Amino acid sequence: MLDIQNVTKTYGSFTALRDLSLSAQGGEVFGLLGPNGAGKTTLLRVLATLLSPTSGHVQVAGHDALRDPEAVRRSVGVVNGGMGLPARLTGREVLRSFAGLYGMGRRETEARIAQLDETLKLGRTLDTRAGEYSTGMKQKVVIARAVVHDPAVLILDEAASGLDIFARRSLLDFVAASRAPGRLTLYSTHVMSEAEEVCDRVAILHRGELVALDTVPAVLARTGERNLERAFFSLVRDREEGVDHAV
Numbered sequence: 001m002l003d004i005q006n007v008t009k010t011y012g013s014f015t016a017l018r019d020l021s022l023s024a025q026g027g028e029v030f031g032l033l034g035p036n037g038a039g040k041t042t043l044l045r046v047l048a049t050l051l052s053p054t055s056g057h058v059q060v061a062g063h064d065a066l067r068d069p070e071a072v073r074r075s076v077g078v079v080n081g082g083m084g085l086p087a088r089l090t091g092r093e094v095l096r097s098f099a100g101l102y103g104m105g106r107r108e109t110e111a112r113i114a115q116l117d118e119t120l121k122l123g124r125t126l127d128t129r130a131g132e133y134s135t136g137m138k139q140k141v142v143i144a145r146a147v148v149h150d151p152a153v154l155i156l157d158e159a160a161s162g163l164d165i166f167a168r169r170s171l172l173d174f175v176a177a178s179r180a181p182g183r184l185t186l187y188s189t190h191v192m193s194e195a196e197e198v199c200d201r202v203a204i205l206h207r208g209e210l211v212a213l214d215t216v217p218a219v220l221a222r223t224g225e226r227n228l229e230r231a232f233f234s235l236v237r238d239r240e241e242g243v244d245h246a247v
Ligand SMILES: Nc1ncnc2c1ncn2[C@@H]1O[C@H](COP(=O)(O)OP(=O)(O)OP(=O)(O)O)[C@@H](O)[C@H]1O
Pocket: 011, 014, 016, 034, 035, 036, 037, 038, 039, 040, 041, 042, 043, 190
């Protein structure tokens, strides 16, 4: 579902991603972890074809990101921290316009909106203008918009930042429920406890390099730590002291 081979991304003389390789399968919730500046957003932007890698290869849902970016874009849904929605449109109008961009017909669109209403409990967001939404309502519609075309790969980039505990809980529940055969959910966060809860495997990035790639229990076992945050500090400390943890 996702295959990243030797991806490097530089901004001028700064290397944001260094020779990164990893793959992930459908049916997984895959965590991308690391502190601010680790390179998570850069990597997700490369996967969504919003940025080209300086070198390396990326395949998403069987499509090459450089050769067929359109097909990659159709296979991907993105939720990031920003919740920009046109204030004058209702949730239903937002979803219809996005479905239109993906070439979905009217019947298919209405059926999908009804389905999303059920899974995301869109309720009155559908017929209320976005300008009148609470943060929790915005979040539901932003997620529904990202998945309206039923993408094979769902990318959530710091999607819980700024949410209150209720909205954050429903986001994490949604991520857990998004696990399905043939679907890959990429969950990027710097909050390790969120990843610990919802991710099957995690990749930990530090200064653009992979310092761990495994299931959460395996990362804990390897470092001998009791939670991911402590494991992260242990991996980074070892890396800086030159101790090699084979990834
Ligand atoms: N357009 C750019 N030009 C120059 N440097 C950039 C650019 N975009 C990102 N960077 C740098 O690349 C590094 C990785 O940034 P990136 O946003 O990918 O990290 P991140 O892990 O997502 O962190 P955050 O959680 O803070 O967004 C940072 O040091 C950042 O300053």
